[in-house]
Amino acid sequence: MSTTNTTSRRNFLKISTLTSGGLILGFNLFSSDTKGAVAVTSAPLEGNGAFNSYLSIAGDGTVTIFSPNPELGQNIKTSFPMIVAEELDADWTKVKVEQALLDTSKYDRQLTGGSGAVPHSWMRLRNAGATARNLLIQAAAARWGVRPETCTTDNGVVIHTTTGNKLTYGELAAEASKMALPADVKLKDRKDFKLIGTAVKNVENNNIITGKPLFGLDFYREGMLFAMLQRPPAFGTKIKSVDATAAKAMPGIIDVVTFKNNVAIVGKSTWEVNKARKAVKIEYEKDGAIESTADHDKLLSGLLDTGKATVQRKDGDVDAAFKNAAKVIKAEFQCPFLSHSPMEPMNFFAHVRPDGVELVGPTQTPGRARTDTAKLLGIPEEKITLQITRLGGGFGRRLKSDYATEAAELSSIIKAPVKVIWTKEDDMQGGSYRPAVRYRFEAALDASENLVGYKLKGVGINAGNCTREDNFPSGAVDNLLIESVEHISPITTGAWRAPITNFLAFAEQSFIDEIAAAAGKDPVQFRLGLLAKAKSKPTGAIKYNIDRMEAVIKMAAEKSGWGTKKNVSQGFSVYFSHQSYVAQVCEVAMESGKPAIKKVYAVSDCGQVINLSGARQQVIGAIVDGMGHAMFGKISFKDGASEQKNYNNYRLIRMKEIPEVETYFVDNGIDPTGLGEPALPPTGGAIANAIFKATGKRLRKQPFIEEEVFKA
Amino acid sequence: MAIFKLQINGKAYEADVAADTPLLWVLRDHLGLTGTKYGCGIAQCGACTVHLNGTAVRSCSLPVSAIKNAAVTTIEGLSEKGDHPVQLAWDEVDVPQCGYCQAGQIMTAAAFLKKNPHPTSEEIVSTMNGNICRCGAYHRIREAVTLASTKI
Ligand code: FES
Ligand code: FES
Secondary structure (H helix, E strand, C coil): CCCEEECCHHHCCCCCCCCCCCEEEEEECCCCCCCCEEEECCCCCCCCCCCCEEEEECCCCCEEEEECCCCCCCCHHHHHHHHHHHHHCCCHHHEEEEECCCCCCCCCCCCCCCCCHHHHHHHHHHHHHHHHHHHHHHHHHHHHCCCHHHEEEECCEEEECCCCCEEEHHHHHHHHCCCCCCCEEECCCHHHCCCCCECCCCCCHHHHHCCCCCEHHHCCCCCCEEEEEECCCCCCEEEEEEECHHHHCCCCEEEEEEECCEEEEEECCHHHHHHHHCCCEEEEEECCCCCCHHHHHHHHHHHHHHCCCEEEEEECCHHHHHHCCCEEEEEEEEECEECCCCCCCCEEEEEEECCEEEEEECCCCHHHHHHHHHHHHCCCHHHEEEEECECCCCCCHHHCCHHHHHHHHHHHHHCCCEEEECCHHHHHHCCCEECCEEEEEEEEECCCCCEEEEEEEEEEECCCCCCCCCCCCCCCCCEEEEEEEEECCCCCECCCCCCCHHHHHHHHHHHHHHHHHHCCCCHHHHHHHHHHHHHHCCCCCCCCCHHHHHHHHHHHHHHCCCCCCCCCEEEEEEEEECCEEEEEEEEEEEECCEEEEEEEEEEEECCCCCEHHHHHHHHHHHHHHHHHHHHHCCECEECCEECCCCCCCCCCCCHHHCCEEEEEECCCCCCCCCCCCCCCHHHHHHHHHHHHHHHCCCCCECCHHHCHHHCC | CEEEEEEECCEEEEEEECCCCEHHHHHHHHCCCCCCCCCCCCCCCCCCEEEECCEEEEHHHCEHHHCCCCEEECHHHCCCCCCCHHHHHHHHHCCCCCCCCHHHHHHHHHHHHHHCCCCCHHHHHHHHCCCCCCCCCHHHHHHHHHHHHCCC
8 A cells, every 4th residue: 555645735835946957845854744844945945944854856866865863873864865765766876965954943853862763754754755756757747748647767767657768857856846746645655665674874984984074073163262171070069169370371271261060171272171171270069969879779779668659650459469469579670870971072162152153063952952052141042053963972961952051151251162072081970870770679479370460669869750650561460550769869860872761671671580480481471471461451551562562572582592592591581662672582601600691682673674784783782782781881979979980990892792693673564663772671681581591690780790690 | 382293194294282292182183184083082992093103003192292203094094085995894884883983993903904914703803892882883893894804
């Protein structure tokens, strides 16, 4: 079946031609109209608030597509244009991609986060491509004097099917721009996809491998100053006094200014600023709770018993279920704070002039950076332009606007263009951590080993609701209670790739494994049994798709040869996060008495895969990320200060430690549901369950490397 | 401050900087060669890797005064057209994710393969282990180095 989309006529603009005689099609990826407003217009579109993306076809056949979302390695700059090019039937070798400027004055979601960009824009992008294709066909039909229905397209060419006549898109672009916009466009059948679902190389490969200036830190401008900010070294402290006399006298230093809790060292080069920074004498005083990890450990355990809990979900009667239980299983799990530590440290360029503000930098949320800057400086948003550079990683850290607004604030104080640079130490000590959390799980089994009661209580430090109350196994257990407790701390936290679920999934999937073991059931069969129960006799709302979860579980069991392997111990895990489902099987072998993580099988259902190469990267990268942080990741505090300051004692996974990974995707034909995060959450659980199989020991705390099984 | 004369990518450059300025910041801030990246500044991640007389070094921890007459090669000068066998392999395997670590990875691999054109997989891993990729692109980095070793 093909899909027909109706474009909203009221959004159309008058067709006009480019000066170069090409076709320009403006569309808005962020309108509330899921079909996406499409219009043909004349350049330039940057100044036109109605469109934040467009495609253009030039006389030489070059197709340029503006990709509005920030690129941080999720490969959106390749996958977005692929979707447009598919419906356009473009010649991919002639497609160019440009990063669009920020244009969120009216629309939302020009951001990278929540694994949501492709799901959100899928139909809008297809519709735009199909509309352009329709216009090109109309133009060819008019030229030939034939009916459009007798024409088709292939690889950048319109073909008249009866005569075999051909015209390239470049030859038709100018005329196409004068054609009437179609009321309906026909989208392709999935089976006719030529580009979508194939492996397409990153459009930026050549620039990356030749070292082109793509990233925020690579932005330089004549006359620009450099700055570093000394922020309080410990959370819960504030500046008492600053003596910058010596620093100000150092070579290359322009000024040292104090604002809020920052001392900014401003100079002519990064190194001079970095050196002078060490010469600034700053005294700090207490300004809130000064916390240490040792306090947190006690606090988290204590709050599980005494903390004021918020009920997130309650089904049936848990008290009765536990009172009448034949067997009760209990377990607690804890994780530390984590740093995002993207390879490229935080940085932003700002130039606050009397007539407007220019911002340039790597941000996942350009709209937020601009709004917050406007508020801070008390100027209208229209006066601020924001150029999005490529991001050297994000992992959630660059969802925040702090490092953009501080650059703007500094520029407004020193009245000069300035790039604020964070060192890796600044990043690691600067907060916005993945929150530390402790969970207590309890399960009640009846005399026939059925799971009849389930309790989860989570305590988090600045974690908000640290549960995901509607996730599996909710709906599959008659009596269930999910509660959360929050401790408010001066240590700042933020979204970290797959927020909350990056750790919750490990705890939950370990516990499910533990229940299965207590019930004497195979972990895969146990999960399938719970899903069958959720399907036939659901309790409360079910907010995950049972069939999709079942399918990834079965496929992972099949692909990994679940239960048939000798010489390795397998562990199972499955998780639903954002809108996608990923099941993983980890294989562990004992080497010199210690568990070695050998292999991970991953089966993902993210709906339609756009770019197979990028999708594999996302899954493998997420597994490496999930494993690395579960194994080694830890930020601990002493008197309010992070004890880890750089990669020398904040251990990241390296090449020697990676397992083999086999990736599979479920081909079920549903629309894309996102893949930037969902493969990360299941990894910790699959590893921990395999380690249990191999050693008989349950892992309770991250980082795993500190657990008994890894000690000599 | 002093004037340092440098040979970079076959060209002569001059920089008027303090003697302790790391080569990394001379390249980036003073000479406009921004392909070499700052990742950690303490010789832990390899993002800043360049070649000094053909050997991979960490430019974040190399003071400009230590360079003397040594020939420096950065990612911009690894090949004229971006077609060094390592670069070609990187594209063919489609390695980059965010891409930030990749110049350093490529420079490490290129210097390594020059000295050891037919390495074992263990040798590849123990060399590349020094470079961090926060995106976790290690599988493809390993594959690309292996592929490049067949083309050198
Ligand atoms: S920046 Fe030089 S090794 Fe990390
Ligand atoms: S590709 Fe992002 S750090 Fe390596």
